[in-house]
Amino acid sequence: MKILPQSFEILQFDDLRVIELAARNCYKSEDKIEDGSAARIVLNLVKNKHLAMIEFGSAAVRVITDRAVTHEWVRHRLFSYAQESQRYCNYSKDKFNKEITYIEQENADNQNEDYLNALRTAEKTYFALLDAGWLPQIARSVLPNATKTEIICKANFREWLHFFELRTSPAAHPQIRKIAKEIQNEFRKRLPEIFS
Numbered sequence: 001m002k003i004l005p006q007s008f009e010i011l012q013f014d015d016l017r018v019i020e021l022a023a024r025n026c027y028k029s030e031d032k033i034e035d036g037s038a039a040r041i042v043l044n045l046v047k048n049k050h051l052a053m054i055e056f057g058s059a060a061v062r063v064i065t066d067r068a069v070t071h072e073w074v075r076h077r078l079f080s081y082a083q084e085s086q087r088y089c090n091y092s093k094d095k096f097n098k099e100i101t102y103i104e105q106e107n108a109d110n111q112n113e114d115y116l117n118a119l120r121t122a123e124k125t126y127f128a129l130l131d132a133g134w135l136p137q138i139a140r141s142v143l144p145n146a147t148k149t150e151i152i153c154k155a156n157f158r159e160w161l162h163f164f165e166l167r168t169s170p171a172a173h174p175q176i177r178k179i180a181k182e183i184q185n186e187f188r189k190r191l192p193e194i195f196s
């Protein structure tokens with residue numbers, strides 16, 4: 001078995017121009033488009049809570065995390081998702097290195113022997129069940145929440161703002177909070193007019 005930290009990769013990230021075009025269509029002020037005008041108008045939209053306009057921008061992120069985080073994430077209904085399937089992926093194949101990959105847990109001693117034994121036992125049982133003829137989609141029932149998964153999450157910027165508000169809050173689970181904060185920091189660098 002292998003244990004990895006959570007990570008993410010931004011696959012698509014719109015710039016401000018499409019939002020500026022949408023907003024200026026309302027006022028027919030396209031003639032005012034110039035260098036720097038997109039940032040100014042988007043700042044005003046956000047300040048005045050005219051957030052329908054920022055729905056014209058979107059981002060897609062590939063997230064490598066555990067199954068507990070994705071279980072929480074997919075409750076956000078305005079995202080589109082594509083997730084690694086435990087029904088179709090057979091972790092006994094070479095491309096998975098014939099092992100189960102798990103994700104490091106936040107706020108926990110990841111070297112705890114009981115924890116590691118539980119992960120090892122789950123892996124061993126999963127492979128034993130495949131050997132006994134079980135299909136991956138059934139054998140997966142013994143894999144724990146810490147099992148690694150990859151999910152591509154796409155949403156418009158308004159929904160990302162909402163997601164960050166809920167999932168970076170101290171009330172959020174530490175695991176989703178950590179990855180949400182990391183993604184939020186990257187969004188802030190790329191688009192401070194909306195995300196800072």
Ligand SMILES: Cc1cc2nc3c(=O)[nH]c(=O)nc-3n(C[C@H](O)[C@H](O)[C@H](O)COP(=O)(O)OP(=O)(O)OC[C@H]3O[C@@H](n4cnc5c(N)ncnc54)[C@H](O)[C@@H]3O)c2cc1C
Nearest residue numbers: 072075076077078079159162163166167169170171172173
């Ligand atoms: C700290 C925390 C603890 C939680 N604990 C639990 C728990 O114990 N049990 C549990 O089941 N869930 C729990 N959740 C999940 C929570 O109930 C929501 O399902 C999840 O946060 C998605 O929030 P949302 O509906 O605002 O967002 P999204 O689904 O992303 O929707 C965004 C916004 O769109 C609007 N919207 C979307 N769909 C509709 C609709 N059908 N009707 C009207 N407006 C809509 C709403 O304004 C909504 O806020 C928890 C979430 C958090 C952050």
